[in-house]
Amino acid sequence: MRQTPPTPAGGRMSARAPRPSPEPRGSGTRRGVGGLLVDTGPLWRHQGFRRLWTGQMVAGVGSQLTVVAVGYQTYRLTGSTAMVGLVSLGQLAPLLAGSVLGGPVVDAFDRRKVMLVTQVLLAAGAAGLAVNAMLGHPLLWPMFAFTAESAAFQGVDWAARRSSLRRLVPPADLAASLSLQSAAFQATSVLGPAAAGLIIAHAGFSLVYWLNVASFGVAFITVTRLPALPPESGGQPAGLASLAGGISYLRSSRPLAGAFLIDLGAMVFGMPRALFPALALTVYHGGATTVGYLNAAPGLGALIGSLLTGHIGRVARPGRAVAVCVVGWGAAITGFGLATWLPAALALLVVAGAADVVSSVFRMVIVQQSTPDAMQGRVNSLVFAGIQGGPRLGDAESGMVAAVAGPQFAAWSGGLLSIATAVVTCWAIPQFYRYRNVASAAVSFAGAPVESADRGGRAGEAEPEPGPVS
Template structure:
């Protein structure tokens, strides 16, 4: 709900796709810092406490956003700043949760846990964006933020139910030395490093979500409801693939599976861009159209559902490789870097997509980016042989 509400609010204030993409710029630096610092905190202190404190910080950012929206603050910088606080808190919380899971489960259940996390996230971001789109269209942005803040209180319940979770082995005091130690480990861990690089390629070139508000207003029609539907379509694909993910636990060549999943992600992203291109060309759209073009919205939704499914399959294997190959004493910091990539990559992608859409056309970020991803993965399938041979039965960093 937060992602969609902030994007729609910024677009409502500025009528600029590039202004929507600037949410990413404000969040990127704090998120990168939060990933390194949060991972170090998770390797030094009780992981349950770290997750709880950051959940409270994220909730407070949404609460303040709600207040200033009701006060009808039209300046965009407070929303950028609060979105950055929210993103940084979510990065630390996510990294800490990732480090907790391998302590709760045996290694053979980690693929199922990753799939279950995908199902949970799929449910959250299927319902959330759809509700946000409907609420913004019907009752306005402030009330959407308020409901988001109320629902976010549920984030505390799961964390409170956990036992204390101190890291195993020698603890490293959080600081610059701890970060350098994690980077030295990453330099000698090619398989762990590959999971980050593959995801960065997908997210930087395949994140067209900043064009959703303009696509709903100018190309596909339907306004905020269409934006919510498009965002939910991605999550629905992830949810369905998660529900059908049982056989993924039997896959041994998990590196090859990641490569093929990212290639499928690129193909579906390109298909979404092609739908926008054909719709704009055939309809001759030059100004805002309120009437939704249902066939185009359905096709765009199916393409985005495919990207969500492929991304979830990739995430299951990338998460499993990271959690089984990285030892516990650096797992928090590896999870921190993981969440910098997972959360920061799309922000860079937002900036790139906003710039390309502004300079070329709304369809260009998805179509061109998807083709680039597909091409890179086909090359890596033949050249990155070590990662393609990664064996889940003999995990190696």
């Protein structure tokens, strides 16, 4: 029997099973170049997902406006690049703590209500920055306080949105929906910073922050239009026991653990962004403009890659696809470390960015299929912590290696270590490498994993089939 979540108090109906896609992935109706482009079908077929995606897109643009404004305003206030870095560093601890501790909250309460609360709290942080910017002499401490407050709730909001996805689209549209979310994020990463400079130049900082407040208002309205999204079986009380259960599940699920570790290895060893300033000056004989090009190239590749994910739902072995993408990432970073011609280096970074974003969509497919609805909040919050913490550890690792052996060695050796980590992960966790896409059989429309008829394993694992974000 298919499980239907109970109607919560107040009579508002919970999210029902989405209607099956009229054309499941692999139907053969989308061919040629069109089959590579991201599939926008879920936006038209599933009203709930369309509302969730629209709110994410608008709020994402607003948040990117604020990211640029905070850095620039901090520098204008202090004239210190070190202080700009400290404001960013001050967000790390609340970001990681909020994401990890917020997971049990997402699995304890109606996820729609959790998202409503996070929109208000995120808007409050942006409003604090706006009020400070309107002062005759803006203060420095609000730059630390309000960005830290917002960071603390970003992971909660991310986990709640990811946890709701499987309740809003059928399994056949899950991969396409994840691709659309990834494409939206990459698009906001380009649109937001581009618009921020123009707005700051013509209207100042306060308008940027107020626009971010308004963007969270739009996201709030889109969330109010969603159905109730209570966790399966009513949820589990938030607390340390719930958090420990999520960590235990992440460790025990072999496909999930493999997806987490292979990405962590690629980011810790292969993330080269801390090397960009040194390489720009010593290898490419440039300056700030060259540093900007190096930072922009992976983002450009990620945007291109996210728009070319129409094939993902038709890939039967997403674990192998992740491995191929991580090896591609490592090879591109290795080539980047050896390149002495700037155009070649930029091209390799574009390839690396594309490989990374495609890998992330495949990993998210594994996370969604491998995790029961009742665990979605905790698992996604832990994945988010890894996504945020891995690159920062990578910055520290590459910086230390560069201090000893030079930036080029740090870059190409990091690429090789990324490849080695991928190989070791696939060898040590074969269930991850052999993971089979079970979109049409392993997950019910209501979000409950269904046991495989072949082996009786947990939904999502391969060999035995089928087991537990990015």
